[in-house]
Amino acid sequence: MPFKVGDHVSWNSEAGQVSGHIVRVHTRDVDYKGYTHHASEDDPQYEIQSDKTDHVAMHKGRALKKLPH
Template identity: 80%
Template sequence: KDFDYKGYTHHASDDDPQYEIKSDKTDHIAAHKGSALKKKS
C-alpha cells in the first residue's frame, strides 16, 4: 500500500514492504525497502 512519509510517496506492497527505521546514532527516522536493509550482526 502506498503511503506518504516526510513529503514523499513510498510504494509498498505485501511482496515488497517498507520499514520505518530509526538511527541509533542520530535518532533520524526514515522509510526503507526491505531489499535495502541488512541485519545487524
C-alpha cells in the same frame, strides 16, 4: 527474508553505513516527508529509527542488512 519490528538493520546512506531498529512495517503506500513510498505485502517499506540520532528513515528490504541484536 522479511524483516520485522525490532530487527536491528544497517543500510548505506550519503553519510556512509547507518544502523537502526525497525519501528514499523508498511504494506501499503505511505506518504512520508512529502513523498509517496510505494509498498505492498510482497514488497514492504520499513520505517527505521537510527541508532545514533532521532532520524527516521524509510527503506525497502533490499536496501537493508540484518545485524545481530
